[in-house]
Amino acid sequence: MSQHHDELARRLAAIVASSDDAIVSKDLNGIVLSWNDAAERIFGYTAAEMIGTSIRRIIPDNRQSEEDAVLEAIRAGRRIDHFETQRKTRDGHLIPISLTVSPVLDATGKVIGASKIARDISDRKRAEDHASRTAQRDAFLAEVTLTLTRSLDYEQTLRTLAVAATPALADYCAVDVVDEDGDLKRLAVIHVDPAKAQLAQQVRAKFEGRETASSAQTVARTGVSSFIPDITDDMLVTAAQGDDQRVEMLRSLGLVSYMSVPMVAHERSVGVLSLANAESRRRFTRDDLRLAEDVASRAALAIENAQSYRQLHHANRLKDEFLATLSHELRTPLNAVLGYARMLQSGAVPEEKIPQALEVIDRNAAALAQMVEDVLDVSRIVLGKTRLRVQPTDIAGVVQDALATVRPAVDAKGLHLTCAIPEHMSDVPGDPHRLQQVVWNLLSNAAKFTPPGGHIDVRVVDTDAIVQIIVSDTGVGFPKAFKPHLFERFRQAESGTTRLHGGLGLGLSIARHIIEMHGGTIDAESAGEGKGATFTVTLPSTRVSAKSRSA
Known part of the structure; x- marks a missing residue:
């Protein structure tokens, strides 16, 4: 019987040693009694460092109450299954784990401690976070697409886009479009803090006409995104170009991360979308940049479609005006030609006035011919x-x-x-x-x-x-x-x-x-x-x- 128990103990020890999960035992005061290799790999502490010390060593300060609840459940003989929480590694990093804790009983059935299995679920959490971000991204893009296609008033649409992007994408969003003269025209500035939006406008006015490597003007001109995930004070000083007042204004915005992306449609820059984080203290990632570029691309197409519609509407209006003008311009000389021709036919023009009447007919016929030639010239140009x-x-x-x-x-x-x-x-x-x-x-x-x-x-x-x-x-x-x-x-x-x-x-x-x-x-x-x-x-x-x- 003893030999059989020894064999079971060896097998159990082998399972514990080879497990990918941390397997730890502790007494009812939370003192560690055993610590397998996986626990060392996951948390960074060796068995020698942990055995005889409190398990609270790996519990973050804000989660110490969890250990109290666990010990209370164990003393009552209850098992805790797949409790998801966070624990602290030796180097201070927090990792997500799934925790299962079971009571350990002696031969009389009395609870004498606990056996804990901790599984590192970092990969799963990353996958879940990625899936969640993807779903949020897709939902945001769907909302953006709906916003951009809802109206042909692209200026108001882009203002709505800026509102939607704050704070979904960033704490601050500015939208600029390229006007007919090729200059940037600001359509919207939205900030999670309205007072900061006004300050951002003041900063822009202070920097008017000063182009920097990361400025919206440069992005619009080059068609290349500007991406600054971590803004340093040295960057602010450089951007201020030696102006102390500008430095202080930039510092007061509290920006920690910035990106500016071009809105390009068919290789033509039509505007710039600028985003920044401040209050959230969140740094932009390359995924954020790709999302912003996707949004900017959709916005560019919306701008181009709206502008094309405006141009078509404008062309139709010009055509209508031209037809009205043509009718008016043709009628005046034509009436003169017809009037004098009929007067000549009826003999109503005195003989001495005939040369004058013929000159009027000739002059107005020439005017008609010139108008017809102009219309034909335009037709030849178009074709x-x-x-x-x-x-x-x-x-x-x-x-x-x-x-x-x-x-x-x-x-x-x-x-x-x-x-x-x-x-x-x-x-x-x-x-x-x-x-x-x-x-x-x-x-x-x-x-x-x-x-x-x-x-x-x-x-x-x-x-x-x-x-x-x-x-x-x-x-x-x-x-x-x-x-x-x-x-x-x-x-x-x-x-x-x-x-x-x-x-x-x-x-x-x-x-x-x-x-x-x-x-x-x-x-x-x-x-x-x-x-x-x-x-x-x-x-x-x-x-x-x-x-x-x-x-």
């Missing part, structure tokens, strides 16, 4: 069928011919016209007919939009590399905000059929296309409404091939 017949071209002759064409209109309004052309100019490769069309358009606009008694100045500048044709006037000018739209089709600074000046709003668009086909540029400047305008055509004097090309 890519515009062609140049490039040859050595006398720019001085082109300008003088255009001046002769508009001279009657200039004289009729009493405008003062000056012209300065170099005496000796080399020919420029170009299509003389198309270039004259451009100059005529600029001069016609100057005559049309300059009030009686105003001035029009034409200058030609000839250098080795370029030739410039500069047309200035003292006319109505245009507001700065309208400049980006000046060369768009169907656009004039005054829209609608009630405009004071006629025209279809096609000339400048056609002019730009023709000049760009020549490898040149056309630009316009104005000090504002009522302050005149200057148009500058720049042509390369040697670069354009003498061979016809199409666009």
